[in-house]
Amino acid sequence: MKARLFTLPVLLAISFSYEPCLPSSIKKQADQPKQGDVVYEVTTIVPKIEEAPLTVQGTGIFRISDQLTVKSPLSGTIDKVFFNEGDTVQVGDVLCQLKSDDLVSQVEKKQAEQKEMEAILELHQKGGGQTTAPPHEDNENIFLDEEGHPTKETGKYGENDAIVNSPPSTPIATAPKNEPPPVIDYAAQIKVDEAKIERIRQELETLINKQLLLSVKAGIAGMIQKRFVTDGTQIYEGDVLFEIIQVNPVTLVAKIPAQTSSYIDKLSKASVHPKNAEDLEAQSSLFYISPIIDTATKTLEVHLHVPNDRGLIRAGQEGEVKIITRKMNKVFLIPPQALLKEGNKNYIFIVTGPKAEKVEVETGPEKSPQEITIRANIRADEAIILAPRPELKDGSFVKSGQT
Numbered sequence: 001m002k003a004r005l006f007t008l009p010v011l012l013a014i015s016f017s018y019e020p021c022l023p024s025s026i027k028k029q030a031d032q033p034k035q036g037d038v039v040y041e042v043t044t045i046v047p048k049i050e051e052a053p054l055t056v057q058g059t060g061i062f063r064i065s066d067q068l069t070v071k072s073p074l075s076g077t078i079d080k081v082f083f084n085e086g087d088t089v090q091v092g093d094v095l096c097q098l099k100s101d102d103l104v105s106q107v108e109k110k111q112a113e114q115k116e117m118e119a120i121l122e123l124h125q126k127g128g129g130q131t132t133a134p135p136h137e138d139n140e141n142i143f144l145d146e147e148g149h150p151t152k153e154t155g156k157y158g159e160n161d162a163i164v165n166s167p168p169s170t171p172i173a174t175a176p177k178n179e180p181p182p183v184i185d186y187a188a189q190i191k192v193d194e195a196k197i198e199r200i201r202q203e204l205e206t207l208i209n210k211q212l213l214l215s216v217k218a219g220i221a222g223m224i225q226k227r228f229v230t231d232g233t234q235i236y237e238g239d240v241l242f243e244i245i246q247v248n249p250v251t252l253v254a255k256i257p258a259q260t261s262s263y264i265d266k267l268s269k270a271s272v273h274p275k276n277a278e279d280l281e282a283q284s285s286l287f288y289i290s291p292i293i294d295t296a297t298k299t300l301e302v303h304l305h306v307p308n309d310r311g312l313i314r315a316g317q318e319g320e321v322k323i324i325t326r327k328m329n330k331v332f333l334i335p336p337q338a339l340l341k342e343g344n345k346n347y348i349f350i351v352t353g354p355k356a357e358k359v360e361v362e363t364g365p366e367k368s369p370q371e372i373t374i375r376a377n378i379r380a381d382e383a384i385i386l387a388p389r390p391e392l393k394d395g396s397f398v399k400s401g402q403t
Contacts (some may be wrong), residue, residue, distance in 0.1 A: 044383035060254025066246035076100035255299035263325035359392035
């Protein structure tokens with residue numbers, strides 16, 4: 001009786017332990033191809049392994065790289081506008097020509113003043129050979145006769161008048177006799193003249209430089225986004241004339257995973273392209289790396305300059321970036337024909353038992369025409385299918401032969 005009671009729990013234990021094994025056995029049988037199933041013959045390879053820099057990916061928005069508001073340097077009138085909205089300009093291009101009658105008048109007046117002062121200097125330079133005033137006759141007392149004619153003090157009223165009892169004439173000018181003539185310092189006067197001419201020259205140069213400002217030029221290369229004036233517009237100093245935006249290069253403001261922030265710097269290589277436009281991919285340069293990690297999104301903000309020679313990248317577009325970091329990771333080397341591209345994603349097929357398994361991979365730089373680098377969640381000894389045929393699907397039965 002006791003023996004019977006003992007055997008019952010044993011049988012129950014055996015039955016419970018056997019029950020979970022059934023699905024595994026059934027599954028193993030189900031994984032085998034059945035009659036009528038298509039079995040594809042495939043060639044497989046075992047990938048090479050090497051260390052390569054970790055590549056980090058991020059997304060962001062394209063923005064204009066620079067913007068310049070062009071203001072009028074002077075008051076006047078717009079004589080001629082040379083560019084319209086949407087036109088491309090280079091640094092130094094004349095955007096418009098101003099006209100200022102007041103400035104022209106100031107220049108002409110200053111030029112006349114300079115010419116007059118130079119003539120005075122020339123006179124003083126010619127007189128520099130003598131140090132005294134020009135010689136003249138000794139001054140004597142001069143008198144007027146009865147008819148008002150000047151005469152020397154001779155005691156005569158006139159030429160034939162009697163001398164006796166003649167009343168004295170009234171002197172009109174008296175100068176002391178034998179007084180030395182005044183001395184003129186021509187050397188000092190010439191220095192004064194030269195200083196005046198130099199001051200006038202500097203003032204004239206300032207006015208001429210202002211005339212150069214009448215040709216309003218572009219300070220950056222870019223595109224005219226807005227034009228605020230037309231020919232004949234009356235403007236004042238400081239009025240806005242144009243707005244120029246720089247779209248080559250264009251700037252990508254992107255977010256990358258924060259865990260790689262310690263492995264990038266401004267020398268890190270990067271490639272950028274607009275979202276869904278891989279054909280526009282271009283090598284880019286990092287010029288700004290945020291010193292602060294966004295703890296909410298666990299991302300780091302970076303800014304990159306992206307060449308935009310054809311102007312096909314627009315501000316506001318979404319962009320994608322790949323940055324090669326200083327961190328080294330193990331990568332797999334496979335032939336390019338083992339890679340399957342579907343849209344923006346890349347895949348390989350590995351052999352798992354009797355079936356093919358489709359695995360998404362991340363591609364890296366090309367080592368050579370015969371080898372590309374990939375990162376994938378696979379073992380080092382996985383058999384990778386070489387040149388998978390188009391009809392091969394995830395879960396297809398395969399028969400492999402390793403090469």
